[in-house]
Amino acid sequence: MKEILVVDDEARIAEICRDYLQRAGFKVITASSGEDALSLARARRPDLIVLDLRLPGMDGLDVTRALRKQSNVPIIMLTARVEESDKLIGLELGADDYLTKPFSPRELVARVRAVFRRIDIGPGQSDVIRALDVTLDVPRMQARVGRRSLDLTSTEFELLAMLMRQPGRVFTRSQLLDAIRGVETESFDRAIDAHVKNLRRKIESDPRNPRYVLTVYGVGYKFADA
């Protein structure tokens, strides 16, 4: 099993990354400073490192530079701003990919998988999600119910994908919000309700009695698991 080192000084972001990566089947260790990251990387030799560019003290570039002297471990850089220079410098120094905050945790998982796919030609995770008679083709952003193809917005698609990856599991509104809008954006929980409403209108034959996207009173939503 692949081990990933996540380095971020903001506990909440590191938390979310760990959460999603673990659920995607990776083993995750974390560090909150550049120094810790370096020693952990040397001790554990992770298969990949997710590295925040902005770190107190030794920042992401310093860490990359130091690591590159002795290892070719893939690095995915997290950058706070869209500054082109940061991207270029990061890639120049040996980052394999970068993500700009705010990013969706799902996007991170996708990038991680992509990096691993590039490295070992071993078959990556499936890009198609199925549950009941609903099928999602993620790279094509296509959804089908039975033979009927759905016309979903990207937000609706992300939402549905999140639910369908673990049918039966309940997600809170804020989890769903994080997944589709990125961890740093903040909006009202109830926005999810609206998306669920629109999604149901498209996916359910009788939106009043949903068969796919179910409400869990007081908690959130889940995709039906049987």
Added chain:
Amino acid sequence: MKEILVVDDEARIAEICRDYLQRAGFKVITASSGEDALSLARARRPDLIVLDLRLPGMDGLDVTRALRKQSNVPIIMLTARVEESDKLIGLELGADDYLTKPFSPRELVARVRAVFRRIDIGPGQSDVIRALDVTLDVPRMQARVGRRSLDLTSTEFELLAMLMRQPGRVFTRSQLLDAIRGVETESFDRAIDAHVKNLRRKIESDPRNPRYVLTVYGVGYKFADA
């Protein structure tokens, strides 16, 4: 082992094709009429068909048309005449490559291998790209919609080819930009919009309601897949 169906009413030509293809390591079956070809194709489901355009009764075009209704089997068309129209019609209807008589048997073997190579590698390298009623002849840089031939600039052609190699798959602007201008050049994402606009003006009968090049709001563009 790959099985190839050779269809030609001239026994001598069919003979020579079989001879060379077998020596190249392929299993070969033959038919001498369009009707036989169709039933053999249905019964044996060959991996590739070499098809003479001129056949008594049901000719190569009829056979292609009939086959295409139920299969995507690669077809290499043999044409007796050098007339452009024949080539174009053949490609329009779904041939993957064409050879003009007289041809060298070695050339045939080379083309057959090329087709298999493309297929094994997956989509993306084919000489002829088809989707809906749009056909691209990549080496000739020719594009057609139905019978109408389009006059595209090289950028427009590349853009369209990129989209058509994976119909239905959504590409972001930066992916498209990388593909047509190379990763080193940097220009504004929205330049793609301009090319899409120009492309639509040429390919769509009603650019306001595109049938081929579709917008995926918030993501990018895709070629229609149904």
Added chain:
DNA sequence: CCGCTTCTTCACAATCCCTTCATCATTGGT
């Protein structure tokens, strides 16, 4: 060096859809 084609950029209009709000329906505990 000029004119033509093509590509890119810009500005503004048109469109989309995300969010919010207000209201009504449903839920579940008492």
Added chain:
DNA sequence: ACCAATGATGAAGGGATTGTGAAGAAGCGG
């Protein structure tokens, strides 16, 4: 059965995204 909390829904607003024409660059051939 009541009622407070939670969810559903339609409508409206506004920010973000895309469409489009025109004008400015950049090639290219003559």
